[in-house]
Amino acid sequence: MSIPNLTYWRGRTLYVNPSYRCTNRCMFCIRNYDNGVFGFDLSLDRDPAPEELMEAIRRTWKTGFVEAAIVGLGEPLLNLDGTLASVRQVKSLASIPVRINTNGEALLMYPRRDVPRELALAGMNHVQVSINAPDSQTYVKLCKPSFGEKTYASMLRFAERCLKYMTVELSVVRVPGLDIEACRRVAERIGAQFKVREYRGPPELLDAIASLLVG
Numbered sequence: 001m002s003i004p005n006l007t008y009w010r011g012r013t014l015y016v017n018p019s020y021r022c023t024n025r026c027m028f029c030i031r032n033y034d035n036g037v038f039g040f041d042l043s044l045d046r047d048p049a050p051e052e053l054m055e056a057i058r059r060t061w062k063t064g065f066v067e068a069a070i071v072g073l074g075e076p077l078l079n080l081d082g083t084l085a086s087v088r089q090v091k092s093l094a095s096i097p098v099r100i101n102t103n104g105e106a107l108l109m110y111p112r113r114d115v116p117r118e119l120a121l122a123g124m125n126h127v128q129v130s131i132n133a134p135d136s137q138t139y140v141k142l143c144k145p146s147f148g149e150k151t152y153a154s155m156l157r158f159a160e161r162c163l164k165y166m167t168v169e170l171s172v173v174r175v176p177g178l179d180i181e182a183c184r185r186v187a188e189r190i191g192a193q194f195k196v197r198e199y200r201g202p203p204e205l206l207d208a209i210a211s212l213l214v215g
Ligand code: SF4
Pocket: 022, 023, 024, 025, 026, 028, 029, 030, 031, 073, 074, 075, 103, 130, 143
């Protein structure tokens, strides 16, 4: 039986949702206060198989999509084979750009695989890595990564390796007490683009973040 919620769309962008799991527990994560976006429920009780994602893409497909985005409510690269199959499926349907939003922890998740190269070979064009902080200490406070303190450096290494194959953007969520300009300098240092995303959750979560970062 096919699983619902594997694809969704907005305007002329097709979105793919490969996983609801994550290796982080970010304080600002949408999953703390919602179960989807754009009116779609994106909760999943298991990761879909590659074939299930491909079938969902084919079922949702209509000519007119101008890009595809691998952006679930969890970390898409936890379902790496599903992500790769999704990119290949989109590329077989149309020659449109495909991008992904990730927490950038793939080198820690798959120490024996070359994930940047595998993404590139599948056809990935752009990766957005959510760095969310200018340094490891702040990242650990805000994002509570299960890989611990080594996560931040590994995330930047992942972004740098991706730069060999595709465009890379580092992103942060604007929260009180976060030094956005210092984050921008991290992106400049490695030669990546930079994006500030606006926080859209409940204000009480912002208060908790502010007291954590500002003290
Ligand atoms: S990395 Fe993304 S999905 Fe995971 S907890 Fe943070 S905001 Fe949520």
